[in-house]
Amino acid sequence: MNEATLTELVGRGDERHLLLAVDESANSRRAVMYVADFFGSYRDVFVSLLTIIQEPSEDYFPTEEKRRRWLEDKRQAMAGVLEEYRRILLDAGITEERVAANISVRPCVSIGDAILEEQEKLRCCIVVVGRRGISHDEEFIFGSTSNKILHHAHNCAVMVIE
Amino acid sequence: MPQRNSHPTAPPTAADIRRLVVAHAGEERTPDKFQVITDTSDFFKVEYNDVVVLGDRPYWVKRYEKEGRFGLDDEPKYWVRRAVDLVDGSTKILKLVFHEEFETRIGSMVITCFRSPKKEARILDLVAEHANFMHGHWVLDAAGNNIRILEFIHGPRYDTVVEGLGGDHRDYFDHHLVGVLDQFVEALQAIKFLHDHGEKHGDIRRDHLIWDLDRQVIRWIDFDYNYLHRESMFSLDLQGLGNILIFLVGRGDVLVPDLHRDRRDLFDTLWGEDLSISYKHRVANLKKIYPYIPESLNRILLHFSFGAKIFYETTEQMLDDLARARDDVASATGRGS
Structure with a gap:
């Protein structure tokens, strides 16, 4: 995110600034639909769509070129997904100047922590995520982003959409 | 990260290597023929008694290491070889490059894993002074493969x-x-x-x-x-x-x-x-x-x-x-x- 955009976003003051953290999954799409449905008629809501792309380690690729290509493909794919989500929000009545879409590419120990860092930076009052509906075993082995956010968020509300 | 332990001297000749093997094992235990290998890309071609030269240092290759995995005890790891450092006589483990991708199961979960020489080399550098890790260094062979040369640990699991x-x-x-x-x-x-x-x-x-x-x-x-x-x-x-x-x-x-x-x-x-x-x-x-x-x-x-x-x-x-x-x-x- 460039500095101008960041300054603009954090300067949103008392507006209802909502961080909608998404990926390409069906549960993220459901979260977008929910926000569109629930907040579409509000005139003072600002929605920051955010997707985190985990910058993969060099270990996964035989060459740096392949790593760069993987990242570029991923970025392009996510740009398409974000544009689709933005359209859903616009169709629900949220005006164009009240929706921003951001892709953050970064090394991540935890995606949940990365989302909360963005929330803090942008001073969003609500974080919205979808719940993947993973099993107990899966959560144990891989962790759960929505649980991480629920347990570690502060100075904001959290909405987890099933 | 630079490769370590490479020597500024000229690479040893076949005659030098033979002399080192004789000095280590004696004439009677020195094989008549053995390969001197500098490119380990095809690790199946590295055979018992061959000498792999890494960073100008010769290693006399011995047996495969083994590991129990997927319920198969003593599964040979063909890319992991015990070897003798012919310069100082110490036992080393050579880990050759094997870009393996496989699925492992934990309970009902399946996880896709990768074997990464780069990762192990990076961690070897990181833990060089740490007592609770295996130690070693890494060298690029003639074909650019990242070979890890590990100190042998004497002891049981x-x-x-x-x-x-x-x-x-x-x-x-x-x-x-x-x-x-x-x-x-x-x-x-x-x-x-x-x-x-x-x-x-x-x-x-x-x-x-x-x-x-x-x-x-x-x-x-x-x-x-x-x-x-x-x-x-x-x-x-x-x-x-x-x-x-x-x-x-x-x-x-x-x-x-x-x-x-x-x-x-x-x-x-x-x-x-x-x-x-x-x-x-x-x-x-x-x-x-x-x-x-x-x-x-x-x-x-x-x-x-x-x-x-x-x-x-x-x-x-x-x-x-x-x-x-x-x-x-x-x-x-x-x-x-």
Whole structure:
């Protein structure tokens, strides 16, 4: 995110600034639909769509070129997904100047922590995520982003959409 | 990162190498013919008694290393060779490049793992001064393959050492568990060191923890695995640590089929939530089997049980709980306070 955009976003003051953290999954799409449905008629809501792309380690690729290509493909794919989500929000009545879409590419120990860092930076009052509906075993082995956010968020509300 | 241990001298000739082999093994044990290899890309072509020259240093190749995995004990690792450093006569382990991608199963879960020479080389550099890891260096061969040259550790697997401690479990608990927990804390701190530097071990299993007889410490080996993590980068490492701790506290796996056969009274007290989340036939709630285990220690084990509601996210959390549990075991047994 460039500095101008960041300054603009954090300067949103008392507006209802909502961080909608998404990926390409069906549960993220459901979260977008929910926000569109629930907040579409509000005139003072600002929605920051955010997707985190985990910058993969060099270990996964035989060459740096392949790593760069993987990242570029991923970025392009996510740009398409974000544009689709933005359209859903616009169709629900949220005006164009009240929706921003951001892709953050970064090394991540935890995606949940990365989302909360963005929330803090942008001073969003609500974080919205979808719940993947993973099993107990899966959560144990891989962790759960929505649980991480629920347990570690502060100075904001959290909405987890099933 | 520069390659290490490369020598500014000219590479040894075939005659030099032959002289070094004779000096090491004697004329009668020196083979008539052997290959001198500088490109290890096809590791199947590296045969017993061949000499691999890495960074101008010759290594006389011996047997394959073996490993138990996927239920196949003594599976040969063709890319891992024991070798003699012909300059100083020391035993080394050569890990040649094998870009393996495979799926491993933990309970019902399937995880795609990668074998990454780059990762292991990076960690070897990171842990060069750390007592609780295997040591070694890496060299690029003539074809640019990243070969790891590891110091040989003299000693058995740590789990086999622990299995031999004490008479019955009560005796083990009373006389040995505090010491074992102290050593496990060292191992846990070593993994914390990796995590603090943004690295995961990637393959924490009890056969990757070796008791070094010379240095009298436990040491982690084999950190060339990596996998694409999801929410939590370190959860798989933590899960491995939990499985090892359950093994150490129980001085072996407490298996449901064994209890069903031999201790029906204990078997009848077990619920699904008492079992290990990773291995459903192992008991995690060991207090039901050994009631003298302190609550504080058992609570740690329950974080790795099927009934767990909260999981550890960091080694630090586990270390905090373990410090209290270790003190409780010391108080209960009057040892190691």
